[in-house]
Amino acid sequence: MPDLLIELRSEEIPARMQRKAAGDLKKLVTDALVEAGLTYEGAREYWTPRRLALDIRGLTARSADLREERKGPRIDANEKAIEGFLRAAGLSSLSEAHVHNDPKKGDFYVAHIVKPGREAEEIIADVMPAIIRDFPWPKSMRSGAASAKPGSLRWVRPLQSIVCTFGAEHDETKVIPFEVDGIVASNITYGHRFHAPEAITVRRFADYAEKLEKAKVVIDAERRKEIISADAHNVAFANGLELVEDEGLLEEVAGLVEWPRVLMGSFEESYLEIPSEIIRLTIKTNQKCFVTRKPGAETLSNRFILVSNIEAKDGGKEIAHGNGKVVRARLSDAAHFWKRDQSDLPDLETLTASAEKFGLDLKKPLDQRMAKLDALNVTFHAKLGTQGERVARIRSLAAALARLTGADAASVDRAVVLAKADLRTEAVGEFPELQGIMGHKYAVLQGEAAAVADAIEDHYKPQGPSDRVPTDPVSATVALADKLDTLVGFWAIDEKPTGSKDPYALRRAALGVIRLILEGSARLPLLPCFDVALAALKAQRPDIRAEISADLLAFFHDRLKVYLRDLGARYDLIDAVLAPDADDLLMIARRVEALTAFITAEEGRNLLTGTKRATQILAAEEKKGTEVAESVDEALFRLDAERTLHASIKVASDDARDAIVKEDFRSAMQALSKLRAPVDDFFNDVLVNDEDKAIRANRLALLGLIRSATGEVADFSKISG
């Protein structure tokens, strides 16, 4: 079975696009071949910064002939119909057609059409140009003289050559010379840009990979990653350090080199005064280098690991030296930001109005940044106003929340007015992912209380299902206010998440609120919070009139279900306790917990069966229009089982209700579980459908009491099983 080798060599492909592009190439080519009737045993894709390659093994040499029967008209049909049939089936005369016999419809013509199979080479030459022309690059470009004409080839960067060879194992392979925009596929490629720029003739994947390796190109990205990772650890270890691992950076760096060579560079220790986060990001984001630390240490060392693309004549001295210079220059810039963020802004007098608005102290740098953020009217969202307005809203909401969470009101207020100040610092301007972290550092430096400084960083938390939930009441309060304001705001302007689209990360915000409430065991009815947040927004934007509470609460219910289910809760049990207006998430979760424990025990399961039976009978009779008494009349009881059940329901209902008032759901369940025996006895001893209409109506009313008693804790009809 023949193998197919394809290589698309271009100018440097962005690292972040390579893996997906190689995967796309594999899928597009194999799909097209299969679609054309070929099969293959295996396919694997490869990539480097300058090439995408595809190795397909065991391809069939030819697609099978396709046979088709085409039904024609009856043999006594008119001439026109027969002519049409011959034309459509591609027959020259009726002698080429067959006659089939159908006892019901009579004899009719059938054409046997054979579509001959095609050579794989022909199919490949046929499908490749379109695959290349329509390749799904996230961004593509035109280039060269050809770009003067419309419809010229678009590729991620100029495409330089194409390899396409095909042939059975051990045989010589053939070139399939299809053409795209003047580039004709051949069996020639080129090695490393600087080490081996000469042409290389290749036959199939095995010698292709081997020859490239000799020409200093490691075609397999996974191997490049292994080389880099192993060498980086070794170099660090040899210098008494450990590598700070970074999988994303490793992937990127492996996409920047064809021949990885790991080196170590250094910078002055004095730069270690800059916060580690900034050093790491500076070195990673701008220089694509790894940082190191002393084994077990928190802080970084002044050595970094870089990956070059050549085997330098001098062993890499110049390269390490040069990279060191750049890192130093970058850190010098970072040190500049770090220092400037701690000094006064110019034109402080223009900030007094903003300072008064938020009670800011313009002698302090972070306060100045918040005042500047407000004064510049930096937009948060076109319909939700400026960052300043947003902070004002969060501030009023946080004050209301603080009364419920018991957080210190003054600390909450201070944390809120400084929470977004670092958006105006140069460090965050350079590295937006440091928001909060920098605010924390600058707050500590200007002497803010620990709770305030922590809240500035932690109010963004939790960022997802595995992120830490802040426990300090000040942090938790500001975090809740920030997220609730965001949710209420975007709901009010009807920018809700739809399907896979959630550009403002509102699902994450709602999950954050849920985790803050449940993991912090906070009693925080949501509806009043929505009201406070919405009132603050409407005060700023009178044009907003939306009533959103019910819809937003339903969204919270959905997110809560997802959250509880991930923790192992049963969907039906959540539904059974979730009333549409339930806004106390902690109580919902506790009910689910108690119900789960109850329903998995034998008592609960039996009570569930009894209750369901009662509900079903009742529902069936109600549907038939059978009379059900308004209330239970003890005088109409005929059997003990009726009397016992009635008495038990009264006790159980009262006990359950009392327990629920005390939020003791476990006791409520226990109270109900005492109903199990009387309900069972009732169904054993009593025939509901008594001939006496009054007795029947009374017994049905008694069934109604079972339903309403269990309804005190959950809607049992929604529980499955």
Next chain:
Amino acid sequence: MNPKRSFQALILTLHNYWADKGCAVLQPYDMEVGAGTFHPATTLRALGPKPWRAAYVQPSRRPTDGRYGENPNRLQHYYQYQVILKPNPSNLQELYLGSLEAIGLDPLLHDIRFVEDDWESPTLGAWGLGWECWCDGMEVSQFTYFQQVCGIECSPVSGELTYGLERLAMYVQGVDNVYDLNFNGREGAEKISYGDVFLQAEQEYSRHNFEYANTAMLHQHFIDAEKECLALLAAGAPGDSSNNRLHKCVFPAYDQCIKASHVFNLLDARGVISVTERQSYILRVRTLAKACGEAFLLTEAGGANWNREAA
């Protein structure tokens, strides 16, 4: 003339190299611009069908990059070496690498890399795909295949190379501080350094950009330049008659667009532009650039009379 010994020799080496590749070696544009791309020899000449090759040094001003002369790498005024080739030859990467070798960077000693960097100039309504070119981790050039300029699709595509001259010079001279660069290649008393030429200016312009610049006046200048640009385009617009098909006043109008862009950069450095305003300023400059680009296509240089087949 050793490009490793003086700033000026580096420039002259690049001039010789690109002159040899058929570029017209132009002089800097005589206005304040943020980058070499703003030179009409790039912005306008990238438009239309006519082939074009030019190379020049462009002094560039980025007011927000002022560091009062205290940062060894960052300057609010610096030099770019700009090359534009239209259409881009298919071996442009090799030509570029050849220029690095010409200034003494051996690609088997130094790690030269093409790292993704898609270029976009919102004020010029221009974008292209390309790379930052790294030498030992330092960005020494920008390499772009223009796809759109002044909001107009490039047809054909131009290749643009922009070298950061100071960085490159620091690299080949082996100095860590830009102000220590040898400018004229002499030693001892005759030596003129980059600092001798520019340090005081950097300090003064940083004060100007961040503290002193009169913002009310700048606001007015922006408005004036915007008005003048549109007025000139209107005055030079083609008429209906067949002997009056061409636009008659594009370059002067484009000067006003450049001016508006620089004034906007100064206002931005003074920190008086809010984020929403910022967007609207950028949009206003882009509107001017687009109008100039469209007018340019109606001129001789823009290819209005050019017959592709004849060329």
